[in-house]
Amino acid sequence: MQKLHLVMGGRVKDPRSLEFTDLETMDLVGVYPNLATAKDAWKSAAQRTVDDAEMKYVIVHLHKLLDPDHDH
Numbered sequence: 001m002q003k004l005h006l007v008m009g010g011r012v013k014d015p016r017s018l019e020f021t022d023l024e025t026m027d028l029v030g031v032y033p034n035l036a037t038a039k040d041a042w043k044s045a046a047q048r049t050v051d052d053a054e055m056k057y058v059i060v061h062l063h064k065l066l067d068p069d070h071d072h
Helices: 035-048 062-066
Strands: 005-011 027-032 055-061
Touching: 005 035, 005 062, 027 035, 035 055, 055 062
Parallel strands: none
Antiparallel strands: 005 027, 005 055
16 A cells, blocks of 8 residues: 655644644645655755744645554
């Protein structure tokens, strides 16, 4: 199975949480075929907003959502 990863980010209510405030303005960076390229994209996006504490970027492991019964 292909191990897809989504990199996305946006403004959060609290920098310690993952509660995004405005889903319409989310930055969907892209979908990547492996964790290494997803980390590169995440790092690049996060560094652009490093001075904004309310901006957060995350990596979502899509392969775990698409096949939750499979042992990853």
